[in-house]
Amino acid sequence: MKMTYHDENGYLIPDLIVPDSPAVGTWGMRRLAYLRQHRKPIYSGMLMTGTLNTHLVEIDHAAEEMTELLMAQMAECEGITEQLKAEDQMAWVQAMNSIRNRAEEIVLAELIYESGC
Numbered sequence: 342m343k344m345t346y347h348d349e350n351g352y353l354i355p356d357l358i359v360p361d362s363p364a365v366g367t368w369g370m371r372r373l374a375y376l377r378q379h380r381k382p383i384y385s386g387m388l389m390t391g392t393l394n395t396h397l398v399e400i401d402h403a404a405e406e407m408t409e410l411l412m413a414q415m416a417e418c419e420g421i422t423e424q425l426k427a428e429d430q431m432a433w434v435q436a437m438n439s440i441r442n443r444a445e446e447i448v449l450a451e452l453i454y455e456s457g458c
Contacts, residue, residue, distance in 0.1 A: 362394045368404035369397035404448045411444035
């Protein structure tokens with residue numbers, strides 16, 4: 342591996358370039374915390390091979406999509422509509438918060454805590 346250096350006040354400093362990578366969202370950060378705490382060998386292996394950030398971004402996107410899909414399906418099954426929102430906002434907010442919480446619990450169980458690496 343060939344490294345280049347530049348002189349800075351008499352010291353040779355390596356020219357390191359951090360590759361651009363997409364930002365990791367909330368779900369990716371939750372997955373990162375889980376791997377650090379409960380799957381240390383997997384975390385270390387992914388960190389050393391440079392695949393950790395890609396994995397976190399993929400998990401983040403998949404979790405966002407899964408959450409949106411689950412929320413839409415649950416709202417449809419429970420009859421939560423825009424009409425209810427117009428007629429009784431508090432009931433609609435309560436129902437949607439319940440749906441979001443349940444969808445997030447499913448995503449946590451299926452993707453964040455048990456996803457294959």
